[in-house]
Amino acid sequence: xNTQTLKIPQIQDSLLKALRPExxxxxxxxxxxxxxxxxxxxxxxNVHAGHTTKHTSHSTxxxxx
Amino acid sequence: MDEAHSHxxxxxxxxxxxxxxxxxxxxxxxxxxxxSRCNLxxxxxxxxxxxxxxxxxxxxxxxxxxxxxxxxxxSEHVAKHSLEEIDVVFHGGEPLLAGxxxxxxxxxxxxxxxxxxxxxxxxxxxxxxxxxxLKVLLKHEVRIGLSLDGPGKANDRHxxxxxxxxxxxxxxxxxxxxxSNPEWLHLYGGLLAVIDLRNDPVELYRxxxxxxxxxxxxxxxxxxxxxRPWRKQPGYxxxxxxxxxxxxxxxxxxxxxxxxxxxxxxxxxTLMLGGRSGLESIxxxxxxxxxxxxxxDIEPVDTLKTSSRAATNLGLNIRSHSFDDALQHPxxxxxxxxxxxxxxxxxxxPELEVCGGGYIPHRFREANGxxxxxxxxxxLQYLLGxxxxxxxxxxxxxxxxxxxx
Numbered sequence: 068x069n070t071q072t073l074k075i076p077q078i079q080d081s082l083l084k085a086l087r088p089e090x091x092x093x094x095x096x097x098x099x100x101x102x103x104x105x106x107x108x109x110x111x112x113n114v115h116a117g118h119t120t121k122h123t124s125h126s127t128x129x130x131x132x
Numbered sequence: 133m134d135e136a137h138s139h140x141x142x143x144x145x146x147x148x149x150x151x152x153x154x155x156x157x158x159x160x161x162x163x164x165x166x167x168s169r170c171n172l173x174x175x176x177x178x179x180x181x182x183x184x185x186x187x188x189x190x191x192x193x194x195x196x197x198x199x200x201x202x203x204x205x206x207s208e209h210v211a212k213h214s215l216e217e218i219d220v221v222f223h224g225g226e227p228l229l230a231g232x233x234x235x236x237x238x239x240x241x242x243x244x245x246x247x248x249x250x251x252x253x254x255x256x257x258x259x260x261x262x263x264x265x266l267k268v269l270l271k272h273e274v275r276i277g278l279s280l281d282g283p284g285k286a287n288d289r290h291x292x293x294x295x296x297x298x299x300x301x302x303x304x305x306x307x308x309x310x311x312s313n314p315e316w317l318h319l320y321g322g323l324l325a326v327i328d329l330r331n332d333p334v335e336l337y338r339x340x341x342x343x344x345x346x347x348x349x350x351x352x353x354x355x356x357x358x359x360r361p362w363r364k365q366p367g368y369x370x371x372x373x374x375x376x377x378x379x380x381x382x383x384x385x386x387x388x389x390x391x392x393x394x395x396x397x398x399x400x401x402t403l404m405l406g407g408r409s410g411l412e413s414i415x416x417x418x419x420x421x422x423x424x425x426x427x428x429d430i431e432p433v434d435t436l437k438t439s440s441r442a443a444t445n446l447g448l449n450i451r452s453h454s455f456d457d458a459l460q461h462p463x464x465x466x467x468x469x470x471x472x473x474x475x476x477x478x479x480x481x482p483e484l485e486v487c488g489g490g491y492i493p494h495r496f497r498e499a500n501g502x503x504x505x506x507x508x509x510x511x512l513q514y515l516l517g518x519x520x521x522x523x524x525x526x527x528x529x530x531x532x533x534x535x536x537x
Contacts, residue, residue, distance in 0.1 A: 096526050097389045102398060106407030 144443065144501020145466035146473055155459040155468050158213035161421035162206055162455075163434070166194045166238060167225040168426040172257050173294045176326055178354045178493075179225065184437035184444050186425075193230045194426040199238040201450045202424050203245035209455040210248050217249035222274065223423075223434075228260035232268045239272040253277065253321065257291070259299050261306035266316050275321035276310065278303060283339045286331040307343060322347035322395075329365035329373055333381035341392055349395040350381065351413075352508050354438040357497035360507060375511030379518040386522055400519055403486040412467075413491035416484070419467040422458055424450055432463040439496035466502075467492065475503045487512050 094100045146152065168190040170180060179187060194202075210218060220242055222235060230238075235254075242250055252274040261276075269276060280303050281287040288298045310320045323345045325336070340348045352374055355361040363370040368377065382397055399411040409415025412433065423431040428450035436443040446461045458464050466473045474489040481487065489495060490506025497504050506512060 094527070095389075096386070097391060098386055098398070099401065099523065099526060101393070102401035102405055102407070105398070105402045105410075106405050109402070109408045109410070 142462040144503070145462045147475065147503055150472055152462060152465050153469055153472075155465055157418055157420050157468065158209060158215065158459065159218075159420050159422045159455050160215065161219040161221065162202070163221045163223045163421060163423045164194060164199075164202060164238070165190075165224060165423065165425045165434075166199075166222050166227045166235065167229040168192055168194075169229060170224060170226040170257070171229060171259060171293060172226065172291060172299055174291050176290050176353055178435045178438045182437040183439070184441040186429075186437075186441060186445070187225075190425055190427050190429075192426070193234060194238065194424075196234070196237055196241070198426070198428045198450065199241050200245070201428060203242045205450055205455055206242070207246045210246060212456065215248055217251065218246070219251050219253060221253040221255065223255050226257055226260065227254055228256050228265055232265045235265070235274075236268045236271065239268075239274065243272070251275075255279070255324070257299060258303040258306035259293075261309060263309070266310065266313070266319070269319055270316060274319065276319050277321045277324055278306065279324045280307075281325045281328065282331050282336045286328065286336065286339075289328055289330065290326065311344070320346065322349065322393075324349050324351065326351045326353055327374060327377060328353075329363070329368060329377055333377050334384050337381055337384050337390075341390065345392055347393040347395055350378065352491065352494065352511075354435050354493050356439060356494055356507055357504055359438070372510050372514040374508055375514030375518075378511070378515045382515070382519060383522070386519075386526075397519070400486060400516065401523065404516075404520060404523060409488065414488055415486065416470040416488040418470065422455060422464065430455070430458045432461075432467070433492070435491070435493045436463075436496075438493050439502075440498065443496070443501075473502075475505060477505050477509075481505075481513075483513060483516050486516055 094103060142152075168187050169192050170177070173180070175181060206218065206220070209215070220239075222230075222238070224230075227235070239252060242252075252272050253276075254269065254274050255277045256279070258278040258280070268274075279291070280300075281289070281291055284298070284300050287300045287303070291299045293299060307320070310316050323340060323343070325340075325348065327350055353361055361374070363373045365373055378396075381394070385392070385394055385397065395411055396414065399409050399414050403409055403415050409417045412419045412421065419433070421433065423434050425431060429446075430448040430450060430453060431444045431446060434444070443463065446458065446463060448458055448461070459468075471479055471484060471488070474484070475495075478484060478487075478489045487506075490508055490512055492502055494506040494508055495502045495504045
């Protein structure tokens, strides 16, 4: 397992987002893995071309969930 | 558009000195109020128990000619902005009051007229689900979201019919019916629950897990600075009671690494890890959804009905206005402008990028509109702190992660 893959600032609480995983499968908690995968997949979306960016809070039907 | 109305309401949406920018993205989600009445009478309802009583004069159902106009307007919007896919959500009131044949006809019209991929959804209280409607929903691949606040007593604190009778058993039967047929199972999108502090969060988590819900969303009750939420509950600190409740739910869900997706938490984690939000109640990502009422009125998100009719009445109707006209209204455009439209307190807050000011109806005060922190500001700050710590603790013990000293 590559221990250099993921780097997280230990002190700056607000900078968890500095995490840029190249191997989300190394994260053992499936919830965190899903979140990391979502970060990546949304980064690749072209929102203007039609990928919905936000869902109403008062509906849980949504694809992608 | 009624210019006088637009001018008057702009002060609610924009801080002094901030000008509206041109819309950066078009609409992608179109929420159709196919029924404007409900067979339940939930006491927290953001439509039928709200200051906006415009529902009283609206037609009970969306007529087919309105549906056709909506589809044509969507098609026009899709063409103008070169969209490749959109979402259409059947909503209410209770949308299934519109009946299987009307929903079939409306979905068929949209499919026929809109020339791109359309993903359909439906949010229902579940009490009217039967085989006939499920066949129609399967035909159009309509994903179903069901509202259910928890096990019997928890659900029935609020979700009663007009005779004061429970809706619980009917909803459970609907879930069983959907799950009884492998063809229908994939339509089971998720469950929606409004938080009540009297309900035990851990018990609620176990309940939803047993129902094999793929996703669940937990909603803060739609209160604001003029109508404040009840916070006194044994075991909770009043100022952060909702934050503590959510944190307790989060802790059990996160520690078990649940496969059940809790939308609000998933979105917060996505934001904390540097991603974009996919939920309108959190984060700064532009909100690209629009409502069409049963009479064709175009409105911003329906939960704004809890604030004032002035917040939802754009003076626009599908008969005479396009969705691009709606993009020009301050109530819509301001939600595409990120942090620029938030109050000074939010703009200076270290949680700004994750919280995004919280959900817009929770910011309302008659005196200054939406230029306030959320009524749940302290709850959100508490919750985000707990969540961030749990993530850090988890990652600190992950072998692949190196913590920078």
